[in-house]
Amino acid sequence: MAPSAHALLATPGSTPRSRAVAGAALLASLVLLLVHARYYGFLTDDAFISFRYAANLAEGHGLVFNIGERVEGYTNFLWVVILGALDVFGWEPHVSANPLSLLATLGLWASVAWYTARTLREGEHPLWIAVPCFGLAITRSVAVWSTGGLETRLFEFLVVSGCISLMLRLRNDVESRHPSYLLPAILFALATLTRPDGGLFAASSGGVAIVALGTRRRLAARHATAISIFVGIVAAHFLFRRGYYGEWLPNTYYAKVSGQDWFEFGELYALAFAAEYFVYAWLPALAAATWSHVRQGTWFIPAIVVAAVGVHAAYVISIGGDHFEYRPFDVYFPLLFLLIGDGLRFMVRGVVTGVATTAYAAFIAIALVAIPWQTHVEFPERHRAGFPGFGVVGMEEIPFEQFADASRNPFGFVPGITWLQPGYQRRLWELTANFVGLRQEEHAGFAQNAIAEGKRLAKAVADGQLRPDAYFAMPSVGAIPYFSGFRVLDRNGLTDRRVARSPAKRMMMAHAKSATRFDAKLRGVEFWTTGVSALFADDDHNLYAAIRKCRRTRRDCFVARIDEQTVLLVELLQGYATTAKRYPKLEFVSADDEAALADRVGLSG
Numbered sequence: 001m002a003p004s005a006h007a008l009l010a011t012p013g014s015t016p017r018s019r020a021v022a023g024a025a026l027l028a029s030l031v032l033l034l035v036h037a038r039y040y041g042f043l044t045d046d047a048f049i050s051f052r053y054a055a056n057l058a059e060g061h062g063l064v065f066n067i068g069e070r071v072e073g074y075t076n077f078l079w080v081v082i083l084g085a086l087d088v089f090g091w092e093p094h095v096s097a098n099p100l101s102l103l104a105t106l107g108l109w110a111s112v113a114w115y116t117a118r119t120l121r122e123g124e125h126p127l128w129i130a131v132p133c134f135g136l137a138i139t140r141s142v143a144v145w146s147t148g149g150l151e152t153r154l155f156e157f158l159v160v161s162g163c164i165s166l167m168l169r170l171r172n173d174v175e176s177r178h179p180s181y182l183l184p185a186i187l188f189a190l191a192t193l194t195r196p197d198g199g200l201f202a203a204s205s206g207g208v209a210i211v212a213l214g215t216r217r218r219l220a221a222r223h224a225t226a227i228s229i230f231v232g233i234v235a236a237h238f239l240f241r242r243g244y245y246g247e248w249l250p251n252t253y254y255a256k257v258s259g260q261d262w263f264e265f266g267e268l269y270a271l272a273f274a275a276e277y278f279v280y281a282w283l284p285a286l287a288a289a290t291w292s293h294v295r296q297g298t299w300f301i302p303a304i305v306v307a308a309v310g311v312h313a314a315y316v317i318s319i320g321g322d323h324f325e326y327r328p329f330d331v332y333f334p335l336l337f338l339l340i341g342d343g344l345r346f347m348v349r350g351v352v353t354g355v356a357t358t359a360y361a362a363f364i365a366i367a368l369v370a371i372p373w374q375t376h377v378e379f380p381e382r383h384r385a386g387f388p389g390f391g392v393v394g395m396e397e398i399p400f401e402q403f404a405d406a407s408r409n410p411f412g413f414v415p416g417i418t419w420l421q422p423g424y425q426r427r428l429w430e431l432t433a434n435f436v437g438l439r440q441e442e443h444a445g446f447a448q449n450a451i452a453e454g455k456r457l458a459k460a461v462a463d464g465q466l467r468p469d470a471y472f473a474m475p476s477v478g479a480i481p482y483f484s485g486f487r488v489l490d491r492n493g494l495t496d497r498r499v500a501r502s503p504a505k506r507m508m509m510a511h512a513k514s515a516t517r518f519d520a521k522l523r524g525v526e527f528w529t530t531g532v533s534a535l536f537a538d539d540d541h542n543l544y545a546a547i548r549k550c551r552r553t554r555r556d557c558f559v560a561r562i563d564e565q566t567v568l569l570v571e572l573l574q575g576y577a578t579t580a581k582r583y584p585k586l587e588f589v590s591a592d593d594e595a596a597l598a599d600r601v602g603l604s605g
Contacts, residue, residue: 047149073495262320269321383445389433454483
């Protein structure tokens with residue numbers, strides 16, 4: 001339950017005036033956080049995979065992507081179940097996901113404020129409660145993952161609340177208050193059901209707690225009970241997976257990880273994150289917080305943060321980072337901001353040190369926004385896949401040498417920018433060239449295109465041009481299958497067991513596996529997309545590039561007009577005659593026949 005404003009601000013020694021000032025600051029941080037989140041509001045295409053599972057669950061088809069195929073192509077069980085439950089009451093997943101994420105953001109903000117309020121000492125101004133909250137409010141990554149449609153913010157709320165709950169109970173245990181540990185156990189268990197790596201946070205922070213309690217000989221039956229509750233909830237989910245899907249691990253493990261390590265990309269991913277958010281500037285405050293807690297006998301608080309962040313970061317680095325911009329690292333911000341706030345409080349001693357500490361805090365704040373703001377304002381408005389590193393065609397407007405260049409940064413006066421940012425540029429280029437750490441702007445643009453295509457394909461079904469049981473094979477299995485309703489073979493294997501267990505064919509995040517046309521044909525696939533999309537506008541240069549590729553690779557590609565501005569470009573795996581018979585309202589023309597393309601489809605070249 002969220003604390004009341006009075007309980008939150010009623011710190012030892014506070015006055016009505018100080019509480020009023022702190023209350024105004026807290027409210028300002030919350031408003032800034034929500035405005036910032038709205039500014040970056042978006043849906044990512046990958047979220048629609050979970051949406052399709054949730055929609056099928058709500059409609060009584062079970063937790064499946066394609067009806068009748070039990071494959072666990074998601075890693076966010078609790079999120080899918082919540083979205084499915086809301087869908088039963090009329091709130092479709094693509095409508096309810098972002099409001100739920102914003103609600104979790106409010107919970108995260110409240111948890112951070114609650115921790116600081118409960119740890120303030122006699123005589124400390126309640127205004128300190130707002131310091132880590134402002135850190136959340138100004139950080140791009142926190143704003144970005146306040147929406148997106150993914151389970152990210154729910155996961156973070158559960159993990160951070162679990163850590164905070166554990167920290168505060170350990171403090172009480174040290175003071176012989178004998179608290180119950182059921183709440184952190186349940187929070188960590190729910191986090192693990194939201195994302196499997198929640199177990200890493202539970203194990204690392206729980207390990208610190210056991211050491212802290214063991215050194216004081218305070219381990220008791222109530223601690224064992226809490227551990228049993230956590231293990232029981234997580235084990236129940238494993239048994240459900242085994243019984244329902246016939247697997248101990250989700251299919252996405254085999255599609256994305258499958259025992260491989262990508263340390264090279266993971267290291268670049270972590271270094272780019274540290275550079276973009278100027279993590280180096282945090283070190284004095286983190287060191288001060290650690291020293292302060294050691295002196296107070298609460299060493300386990302920084303130890304929990306260090307263990308949780310360290311173990312999880314090692315895992316993320318080992319698997320090569322993430323397809324998304326720092327999504328797995330985003331949970332570190334609230335935990336580290338708590339320690340930074342503790343460190344700043346410890347550093348304040350007298351007027352001179354107070355002024356210096358204020359200046360240092362301002363430096364941290366400016367450094368947090370310097371590079372993220374520049375990358376946003378310089379990002380191309382038109383969607384470009386994998387920008388800035390993937391491909392160079394059509395990138396003349398913003399060449400790599402200019403995008404995110406330190407000399408163009410309006411915050412170039414920040415100490416360290418000139419030597420830090422060039423290395424960041426190089427890492428960003430290499431990461432995005434391999435579809436690692438793609439920016440929010442890229443995902444937002446891609447999703448908008450995919451949503452439009454999915455809805456247009458659904459209209460083609462309504463118009464009788466395509467059958468509702470059409471079977472596509474494509475590498476984009478988010479919004480297009482969600483809105484069109486087609487059965488889809490995921491060529492990258494996220495939602496397909498057979499492809500997920502095939503050998504990796506390239507080093508590209510979440511795109512290492514690939515289905516074969518031969519296998520797709522045997523499985524009854526009718527349409528094989530030439531790339532991400534099946535539909536193209538007449539004036540889209542990607543259409544003509546795809547046609548030229550079909551000719552160059554001697555693929556049997558066909559074009560059919562959907563409406564006055566849009567054509568369908570696919571390979572017909574079941575052959576022209578069979579497909580033309582099933583879809584009589586579509587006139588398929590070979591991509592090799594330039595004359596027919598011009599006369600019957602209206603395409604030149």
